[in-house]
Each structure stands twice: as C-alpha cells, then as structure tokens.
Amino acid sequence: MMRWLACRIPPPLLALLCAWGMALAARRWPQWPLSLPEGVSLVVSGGLLLLAVWLEGSAVWAFVRRRTTLSPLQPQRSSQLVVSGFYRFSRNPMYLGMLCLLLAWGMWLGQAVALAGPLLWGLWIDRLQIVPEERALRARFGDAYAAYCQRVRRWL
Secondary structure: OOHHHOOOOOHHHHHHHHHHHHHHHHHHOOOOEOOOOOOHHHHHHHHHHHHHHHHHHHHHHHHHHHOOOOOOOOHHHOOOOOOOHHHHOOOOHHHHHHHHHHHHHHHHHOEHHHHHHHHHHHHHHHHHHHHHHHHHHHHHHOHHHHHHHHHOOOOO
16 A cells, blocks of 8 residues: 555644645535534534644643653654553544544534545544554554553544
8 A cells, every 4th residue: 555655744734734625625515514503513613622622732741741752753762651641541642633623624614525534634644654653662662552552442
C-alpha cells in the first residue's frame, strides 16, 4: 500500500488539509445539508470543540509532565510510556481530539458531504500513523507496552 507515507505527514497538518477539503466539499456540493433542528449543529459542534480542546490539552500536558517527545513523526524517540490521565481510556487521545475538531468543523459547515473528512482522516491516521507508532512503541517498551495495549483500546 502506501507504507512509504507512514509517519511522514504531521497529523495536525493532515487535519488542517482535511478541514480545508471539507470546506471545499461543502461549498461544491451544498445540496446535501445536514437535516438537524435549528441550533443543534451549533450546540453539537461547540460541545465537540470543547471536548477536543480538553483531550488535546490534557494529552499534551501528560507528555510534557513526563518529559517525552510529542513528535508523531519519530515515535521511536519516546523516553517514557505515558499511561496516565486520559491515556487510561484511549491510547490516542491526541488523535481523538483532532477527530473531534474535524467533526465539530463538519457539523458547523452543516453539509453531510463534509462529514466524509473526519472519516477519511481517521482511516489515514489509524493505518498510516497509529499502526507504525505502535510498532515503534512495542519495539521500544516491549512487554510494558503490550500489556498497556491489552488494557486500553486504540481509540475508545
């Protein structure tokens, strides 16, 4: 497949490109609006935005506290295995936060076609970012990481 792309594109940049594509798609195909009662998409997008900020902030803070790398392009440089905070429930709260941001953006755009963006981004991240990261972390932390993977799901 496209393994040569694994861990090559920073996920925040990929999310930004995806958000741009979502806006273009929503403008190009406006005939498929989300059929929600008035104000619901605004409330849902606001809630998702708050959830995303909380997930991202707490995940980054956990890495900063443990003094390990935040670089998703070099997972092999991790110095600590972070398993506290939201990492007790998800192995990827940063990516979960970015997914929530994209979902919030899609809801705010109000077009069903825009919701394809988070789905495509999630598939890309799952296959071309998370799987290679997990291989690197398993090589780096061995049994401790394997046990963590048994306890905690990849997404939720």
